[in-house]
Amino acid sequence: xSVTVNAEGSRGDSMLLSTEQMAQFAxxxxxxxxxxxxxxVNQAFLTQVGHAPEDEIDSVATHYRKxxxxxxxxxxxxxxxxxxxxxxxxxxxxxxxxxxIRGAIESLVGPRSxxxxxFLHITFPPRFYLRQDQVPKAQHWHQDSTIDPRRAFDIxxxxxxxxxxxxxxxxRFLPGSHLRIVSEAAISRYQNIRGQQHVACPAGSLLIxxxxxxxxxxxxxxxxxxxxxxxxxxxxxxxxxxxxTSDLPEPPHGQRAIFWxxxxxxxxxxxxxxxxxxxxxxxxxMRLEYINxxxxxxxLTGDATFDADYWLTRIENEPP
Amino acid sequence: MxxxxxxxxxxxHSALDAPVIAWSFWDGTGAAExxxxxxxxxxxxSGLAAIRDGWRLFQVSPLxxxxxxxxxxxxxxxxxxxxxxxxxxxxxxx
Numbered sequence: 001x002s003v004t005v006n007a008e009g010s011r012g013d014s015m016l017l018s019t020e021q022m023a024q025f026a027x028x029x030x031x032x033x034x035x036x037x038x039x040x041v042n043q044a045f046l047t048q049v050g051h052a053p054e055d056e057i058d059s060v061a062t063h064y065r066k067x068x069x070x071x072x073x074x075x076x077x078x079x080x081x082x083x084x085x086x087x088x089x090x091x092x093x094x095x096x097x098x099x100x101i102r103g104a105i106e107s108l109v110g111p112r113s114x115x116x117x118x119f120l121h122i123t124f125p126p127r128f129y130l131r132q133d134q135v136p137k138a139q140h141w142h143q144d145s146t147i148d149p150r151r152a153f154d155i156x157x158x159x160x161x162x163x164x165x166x167x168x169x170x171x172r173f174l175p176g177s178h179l180r181i182v183s184e185a186a187i188s189r190y191q192n193i194r195g196q197q198h199v200a201c202p203a204g205s206l207l208i209x210x211x212x213x214x215x216x217x218x219x220x221x222x223x224x225x226x227x228x229x230x231x232x233x234x235x236x237x238x239x240x241x242x243x244x245t246s247d248l249p250e251p252p253h254g255q256r257a258i259f260w261x262x263x264x265x266x267x268x269x270x271x272x273x274x275x276x277x278x279x280x281x282x283x284x285x286m287r288l289e290y291i292n293x294x295x296x297x298x299x300l301t302g303d304a305t306f307d308a309d310y311w312l313t314r315i316e317n318e319p320p
Numbered sequence: 321m322x323x324x325x326x327x328x329x330x331x332x333h334s335a336l337d338a339p340v341i342a343w344s345f346w347d348g349t350g351a352a353e354x355x356x357x358x359x360x361x362x363x364x365x366s367g368l369a370a371i372r373d374g375w376r377l378f379q380v381s382p383l384x385x386x387x388x389x390x391x392x393x394x395x396x397x398x399x400x401x402x403x404x405x406x407x408x409x410x411x412x413x414x
Contacts, residue, residue: 138355149393172357180394189328190397191344191356198357216356280341282399283333288392 014111015103016244022107023273026296029178029210036100037204042161045091046227048072049120054225059132060124067120073229076115082233085115095159095206096231104208107243108155109235116154116232123169123217123226138169139217140188144232147183151299152239154211159229163203168226169218170199171207176278178212179292187214195279240302251305258309270297271308287311321410323348327375327403329367334383334399336367342397349407367401375403 017025025031050071057063073092076085082105086093095101105113129136144156164170174196198218199207209215211232220226241248249270256271257264274293277286294308307313330342340362345354364370371377379402 135353137353138357140356180396182395187396188356189344190330190342191328191354192359192362193330193342193397194340194362196357196360218357219355280397282331282341282397283338285394285398288394291392292394 013099014106015099016242017104017107018244019248019270020268020273022243022300023270023297025108025208025210026300027274027276027293028175028278029213030173030175031104031208032201033100033104033206033208035202035204036098036206037095037159037161039203041091041094042204045095045159045161045229048091049227049229051225051227054125054223057128057225060128063124064122067122071120073118073120076118078116080115082113082115092229092231096157101157101206105155105157105233108208108239109153109233110237110239110242112236113233114236116234118229118231121217121228121230123220123228125220125223125225127223136219138172138219140185141172141174141190141193141214141216142185142188143177143180143182143212143214145184145211147181148211149181151296152235153178154232154234156209156211156213157231157233158199158207158209159231160199160201160205160207161203161227161229164199164201164205164226165222166198166200167220167222168200168224169220169222170201170226171215171228172196172198172218173207173209173213173215174278174280175213176281176289177214178210179289179296180212180214182214193280239300241300248301251303253306255307255310255313270306274308275311291315321408322406323350323409325349325405325407327363327370327405329362329364329370329401329403330397331367331399331401336371336377336401338399339366340364349409367403370401370403375405377401377403 021031048071050067052063072090074086082096086096096105126136158171160170174193256269274297275290281289290308291311294306294312297308298304298306325348326346328344329340331338332341343362345363347354364373367377381398381400
């Protein structure tokens with residue numbers, strides 16, 4: 001297929017996100033693309049990373065060492081342009097070149113994003129731990145990297161190359177946690193949070209997360225190894241209007257009725273998406289989340305007049 | 321001989337009868353294992369329900385003033401209530 005590259009570095013066949021998808025990402029911090037990666041790519045990936053039948057694996061440590069040493073996953077220096085990170089013809093290049101995935105990447109971190117790091121997470125069945133008198137446990141809640149108060153954001157692609165059943169302990173994550181500023185594993189004290197989700201998905205699925213999403217690996221209670229490959233990408237341009245903005249409402253923005261709504265609060269407007277609560281939101285900080293989402297949307301759109309349900313207008317109103 | 325069981329409840333606001341939004345449990349008797357993501361429903365509907373079931377409340381997160389310029393920053397869960405039970409353990413058994 002012949003593909004052209006425009007002046008911004010974007011390829012013509014990228015399927016950019018819609019405004020509604022961007023608003024959902026701004027509010028909840030993730031997008032889920034189930035079963036979008038073809039099976040030949042999934043199979044090639046599993047073969048190249050060195051997947052072996054479970055009964056041929058001695059231990060967690062030896063298998064990880066073997067995979068680290070022999071797999072075809074390249075060692076890519078941090079800061080490498082994504083376009084140069086994976087060689088042509090490899091499953092990972094095929095993955096990031098899929099028009100739907102490339103469109104999502106370009107919509108979120110721009111057409112010339114750079115590679116931060118990648119890692120193959122392997123979660124082993126209980127018997128691998130029990131034979132060494134260890135208790136298999138889920139990974140604690142954490143936020144990746146370190147305290148990160150930026151408004152700019154990185155994304156993390158979580159690639160599930162095979163079907164993940166509920167027993168396999170797919171990645172646990174907390175929708176709407178991405179704007180909370182915490183310090184990595186400092187949140188490990190929490191075990192369960194209302195609204196937490198556990199990834200169960202068909203082969204070839206991708207979870208795209210804002211870098212701030214709270215998450216952790218689940219305990220694999222199946223008999224099969226679980227693989228998840230994570231790629232972190234960073235922007236090189238201001239993340240403003242990078243998606244398909246043809247349906248983006250322009251100012252002046254009208255405000256809808258608030259609190260006394262006549263029972264009509266189920267519309268699909270940007271304001272409605274940005275003020276939809278998560279089950280774990282506290283009564284008062286829920287309002288701070290709405291404020292932070294509205295500020296995030298202003299950043300994404302470059303539109304300082306935007307507001308959702310008057311949360312910003314009210315606290316910015318200081319007549320001279 | 322006693323061992324401590326610890327229950328952490330995170331509530332929706334600062335009153336003890338607020339709904340539980342997050343929870344953790346650690347068992348010093350060794351009878352139960354717990355871990356992240358192991359339950360979808362909280363053990364109690366509120367902090368008040370926990371003390372009515374015999375849990376002793378021993379710590380509550382303070383209400384701190386909001387630092388100027390940082391009023392809208394969110395971070396850790398705000399309303400943390402720590403409870404304990406002391407369990408009799410005889411001959412290593414609970």
